[in-house]
Amino acid sequence: MKNNKQINAFEERFREEIDHIIAITGPSGVGAGKAGKESLWTASIPLIAWKEKDLITTENIRLCWLTDEEGLREKQAQLHKESVVTLQVRKGEGEFMLVSLIDTDTQDQELQEILEEAQKPVFYHDDMLGTFELVKGLDLFETTIHWTNQECLLYFNLEEDEKVNDSLQTAKQLMKEQTTWDASIKSFAANQLIELAKDWQEQDDSAEKQEELTLDQFMSRLSLESLHAYPGGEFEVYCHDGDLFWGHVIIVTGNINGTFQDAHIAG
Template structure:
């Protein structure tokens, strides 16, 4: 029984590829290409109907990833620019810095992982480009474009 529990569990989707179950988290994970770089795509282990709905969310994001990438970065920058400026002021490592702009903020962050949920909900985890000394930026959204939150964690 123990040997059976140790075996990897996979879920295949023709459009998104093969996901492997991360058993301790009850998440399926795969690597995808997003804006010319690799990132992780997750969805929760749930009943089939919710899995299919989560995968619909993921497919929609992948299909329109250029638009979503720009929207996610823009929302994060607009929500967190002032906080990033505060962190920049606290940085003792450099003496004079030019003031951080929205475009600079957006160009420094990059998508690390995407978590797709049912009902069009998703969360994006972004590398902070050292704006927040290595903390992750989390953006919550819905496929209908209703951004809910952007904050730092870690």
């Protein structure tokens, strides 16, 4: 009964007509999510172009479907990123519903040429920060920087030029004052999370009894893994936890105006 309700709500988003298309899957494979008490997974894979009745459309759109655990694993094995496939679909607003996967290795010269062009690397150069490469599955530009004598990844989102320039200004401000920012980021994380770290320390039965963790000790164990710069001075930092939380990453969000919003563990 619950499945029927979820299926009906899902299928209402799509037209009844079934269309036959040849499509190119995007740079990331099959993913899935499940909200609340839903019993079925909502699975999806991006499409970057498709051909229907010899008419080619180049547009990013999501191909999605409902499935159980077994069906999800099956489609993950069959449906791969960056491939040309033949499908039956029902169309909706900004998304297609998968009706049937007909062929996972379709030969089509026109779509193959589009795929090969899409697979070429994309770069963005900044005189101060260096050359970034687009991580296409995430729509992020990435480069390696030196942050307080250690290597660190720097990201910004693929967006219109104005927002890109704004994000780069955020990154440049952080880089210019990286010693100060490094200390501020670690200090904020330590003050927010030290009590939680002490709780984890007490729960570690395998470790020898240690002295109570101090703020300086907490800060000394952190190292930056990556920095994500956003428009408006916003930034997000991922830190190695130095095994304070048994290998979980620490995420700190803030703004170059000097304010911090949050520090939490993830992963």
